[in-house]
Amino acid sequence: MARMILLAVLALLVGWLIYGGYVRGRLRRVYGRMARLHAELSGAGEALEQYISLMQGATRRQALTAEERLSGVLEAAHALMRQMTDGVQSPWQVGRAARETTSWERAADRLERTAAELQTELEQLRKLERRVQLLQEERRQELHRLRSRAAAQRLSGVSEELERIAQELEEAEAIGVFDPAGAAERLADIETYTAALERRLRQRQRDRA
Numbered sequence: 001m002a003r004m005i006l007l008a009v010l011a012l013l014v015g016w017l018i019y020g021g022y023v024r025g026r027l028r029r030v031y032g033r034m035a036r037l038h039a040e041l042s043g044a045g046e047a048l049e050q051y052i053s054l055m056q057g058a059t060r061r062q063a064l065t066a067e068e069r070l071s072g073v074l075e076a077a078h079a080l081m082r083q084m085t086d087g088v089q090s091p092w093q094v095g096r097a098a099r100e101t102t103s104w105e106r107a108a109d110r111l112e113r114t115a116a117e118l119q120t121e122l123e124q125l126r127k128l129e130r131r132v133q134l135l136q137e138e139r140r141q142e143l144h145r146l147r148s149r150a151a152a153q154r155l156s157g158v159s160e161e162l163e164r165i166a167q168e169l170e171e172a173e174a175i176g177v178f179d180p181a182g183a184a185e186r187l188a189d190i191e192t193y194t195a196a197l198e199r200r201l202r203q204r205q206r207d208r209a
Contacts, residue, residue, distance in 0.1 A: 026101045030108050031084050037108075037115055038077045044122060045070050051125070057179035059128070066121055073115050080107055132180040135187045139169050142194045149201050158197065165193050 048070065052063045084104055143165055150158050168190050176183035 027084060030105050031081060033108050034077045034081045037112060038074060041070055041074050041115060055178060058181040059179045062181055063125060069118055073111060077111055080104060128180040132176050132183045136173055139187055139190050146194060146197060153205055161197055165190060
């Protein structure tokens with residue numbers, strides 16, 4: 001009888017130790033996830049800081065907002081790592097360790113989702129300058145077509161509008177180097193102007209027909 005009790009206790013102890021090892025493995029994995037996330041975001045933060053130093057206007061404001069969010073995620077990841085380090089110490093507190101590890105895993109999931117969204121936002125910022133260059137080229141081509149159409153139709157009264165659009169485009173190109181977001185806003189306005197002017201030129205052509 002005593003032997004059976006001893007075997008049962010040993011089996012329970014072995015099971016408890018195995019489960020404890022499983023929980024500690026989960027804890028190590030989630031800690032590793034946060035350590036990697038912290039390292040990745042730290043690198044992104046350094047690159048973003050350099051980017052901010054070069055930018056102005058709307059682009060700088062967007063980048064500063066992204067930097068604030070990034071700092072928040074970094075602080076949360078660091079705090080979570082500290083919680084895991086300072087958490088359950090006794091190997092016998094397996095139940096508590098399992099509950100806290102589950103909570104930490106969920107917190108890590110949320111932080112990783114937020115970090116992924118932030119990384120996408122930062123990538124869009126990095127690609128903005130190239131996108132603005134393409135938009136500038138499109139607006140230049142549109143302006144050239146409008147000038148050609150106005151000249152071919154010998155239309156008067158549109159030269160001032162064409163010059164105003166040309167001036168707006170020149171200003172957008174000038175700020176595009178240091179404020180691509182601001183340049184993109186101006187280019188969107190220019191697109192509205194050119195589209196409206198093109199509709200009027202087409203209408204005049206139909207009226208003459």
